[in-house]
Amino acid sequence: MDINKIRNDFPVFRNEPGLAYLDSAAMALKPDCVIKAVDDYYNKLGVNVHRGVYRLSYEATDKYEEARTIISKFLNCDFEEVVFTRGASASLNLVASSYGLAFLKPGDEVITSELEHHSSHMPWFNVCEKTGAKLKYVELDKENRITVENFKKVLTKNTKVVALTYVSNVMGYITPIKEIIKLAHEVGAIVTVDGAQAVPHMKVDVKDLDCDFLSFSGHKLCGPTGIGVLYGKKHLLEKMPPIEFGGDMADTVLLDSQTYKAPPYKFETGTPIIAGAIGLAQACKYLESIGFENIINQEKKLRLKAIEELKKIDGVIIYNESCETGVISFNLEGIHPHDAASVFDNNDVCIRAGHHCAQLITKKLGTIGTIRASFYFYNREEDIDKFIKAVKEAKDFFGQF
Ligand SMILES: Cc1ncc(COP(=O)(O)O)c(C=O)c1O
Incomplete structure (x- = not known):
């Protein structure tokens, strides 16, 4: 190199x-290529997506959705499983505020760790306070690592959610997340992975990991600020309620009822982060070329x-x-x-x-x-x-x- x-x-x-x-x-x-991709959008298009009935808007829509395709290939998932967000924090919060508040109840357990970034741990602290679910911490080992052995000690049949980091932002340790996901699935829990420090540095294949959710930010992988991704398994995104309403996520709106678009659009309210998504897709291509x-x-x-x-x-x-x-x-x-x-x-x-x-x-x-x-x-x-x-x-x- x-x-x-x-x-x-x-x-x-x-x-x-x-x-x-x-x-x-x-x-x-x-890198230049990311800046150029963002610049090109503003210089050559600069219009909204999805709604415009004219050529420039069609082209902007194509670019925006092409970005989703590129990122889905980068992660090895389906197009519909890529939700654009403002960043890892927004993605992690989306899972907690939607899945957590909708499906957790008193007696349920959420497992997290002391290695978490605040954006991974705090949303679940909040959800547990609101739902009466119990927040449990994997005991870290002597080096302050998350181990499979210690994870097993806190995993029970009441575990419903596991919220862990893939790579710690302070210690840089890699969590044995694939084994943890397998064990969590055996008791029927879902696993939301904070990939903010993993996706920029290693090949992350969500199918291979079998994680239920994975969150990351564009800016840590040479992409623009203000854009991030929530990967979610399609069947989970389908059953999750939206947490923001209005704009582009609405399907039918009547006086006495409202329906929402299918994922990922159900979670992308308002004018999307168009230039950010295009820049992020370019960043993924750049990292793959390295x-x-x-x-x-x-x-x-x-x-x-x-x-x-x-x-x-x-x-x-x-x-x-x-x-x-x-x-x-x-x-x-x-x-x-x-x-x-x-x-x-x-x-x-x-x-x-x-x-x-x-x-x-x-x-x-x-x-x-x-x-x-x-x-x-x-x-x-x-x-x-x-x-x-x-x-x-x-x-x-x-x-x-
Ligand atoms: C492990 C981890 N998770 C989440 C985040 C939050 O990312 P953002 O600030 O881009 O939302 C960070 C940022 O430093 C991080 O390192």
Whole structure:
């Protein structure tokens, strides 16, 4: 894989060749082809879909629905199973607010974990409060991983929903989700997977996983902001009530009754995120052209090297040394992560510091937050040199006080 050639696809790197961008878990940068796809829609079409009875609107509709086809192939599912949303948070909330509120009752159980992003866990906390269902947590193992063994301990015949992350945004661990899904199905539970940190980095085949729902955001996989996907099995989407009403989702509206379109349109109220969907489809094609094996290999290679260098520095606490993706969560002894972040910034190294919208796990780690460096396929060894230099500088600077 020619990293310099790849970096040349990204305007941010052309403008700032020295930038060490290590915050792709928060948001991935955008390549030219995605920007062009969005731009083309606004420049050449710029009209609404589904409703217009003229050529430009037909063309916009074709582009929008073609995006759905591309994404359904990317995930290996049917066209109708791809619901466009504003992002992973909206998708995860949609499942909870629709499926959860409609079908859960007192005595039912929902399994989640302390590794969840707030957007995966909080909607179910809310649903459980409202329905009287019980929220249960898989106990994490010594490394703070979700294991099949511990999952089995909380799974019962009352389990109705399992809401788990595929890849943790703080620890980067991969959940053994396929085995968990199989076990959950054996007791008749459905599984909603937070794929926000998985889909950008590995081939995710929803048929192979057999998950019931999978949520992700476009912006973490080189796509535009404001667009995401909810994959849902067709028979589940069909029986779920809509949570937003009006606009494009209506079928027949009368004074005393109303009906809704079939999925996915039942869940896409109002003017859709047309440019976002087109840009996201282009991003999926772009990632496929890079190849997921190349993506994960590059991330792992860089991460290993960075860990090796970090371990040579005194006072570095690494929380996820054994992680199998491109994320390092660490702290510098006695230094607030936000203080350290300012030194990284001065060195043109973009990292994230804080609780990463996952307070359950940061609390479990016994810290108020961590410094998170996350690698993607466009990072290179020079980024690690800059990163390590910044770590040493932060230590030297704040170590004096
Ligand atoms: C694991 C995980 N789930 C959900 C989300 C929410 O994504 P968004 O903010 O795009 O809705 C994120 C974002 O960081 C995430 O990392």
